[in-house]
Amino acid sequence: MAADLKDCRLYGIVDLSYITAAEAPRIARAMIEGGIDLIQLRGKGHSVEELASLAAELHAITSQHATPLIINDHAEIARMVNVEGVHVGQDDLGVEEARRIGGRSLLIGKSTHTLGQAKAAETEGADYIGFGPLFATPTKPNYAAIGLADIAQVHREVNLPIFCIGGIKLTNLPEVIAAGARKVVIVSGLLQSKDLAATARAAKQLLSASDNRNSKI
C-alpha cells in the first residue's frame, strides 16, 4: 500500500509492556477513532507465535480503516500476516535484511538516536525513521535523552519522513513542534491516558495546526 507517509502525523504503538494482548484490539480501535495514522505492534520478550497471532487480529481491524500496521523487530511475521511494514532498531536487522525476510513490498522504519544514524538510515534505504528519545522515557529505558536541539537539523539534512519519539506527551508536544517536529510517536502518553481517542485527537490537532505543515515530507 506504501501508505503516504508524508500525510502521517501521529504514530501510535500497541506496546505490550503497557497493555495486555487481550486489550490490544480495543486499544487499536481507540487509536483509529482518535485519528492515529500508523500503528505499530511492539512486544519485547513476547514470542513470534504470540505476536503473529495478535498481529493478525489487529490487522483485521486496521485494514478496515486503511491504517498501516507495522510490526516491531520481527520481519518474519510479515510473511505470516499481511502487515504493511516492519520497524527495526539499531541493534536489529538491517533495512535490506528486513525487506528480504519480509519477502514483499513493505514499509521499513528504523530507530535512530543521532543525526549520523538518521543519515545512515536514509542511505540504507529506510522508508521512515524514528528520532529520539527526545526525553528520558520508561518505555525505552537505558537510552539517554537527546533533547530537542537536533530536530531542526535532522529535518534539513534527512530527506525521509521523521517521527520524533520518546517522552512526548500532550503537555510537551507544543515545545516539540516548535523545535521543528512534524510527525511524532506517542506511546505511554496515549496508552496511559484516560481517554486515548481524545488524547490522540488533541495531539493531531496540535500537529496539523503547526506551521511545519508546509514541508514536503
Ligand code: 3NM
Ligand atoms: N523508541 P514513550 S523512544 C519505542 O528513541 C521507543 O528510538 C525510542 O515511548 C527511540 O512515548 C521509545 O512512552 C519509547 O516515551 C517511546
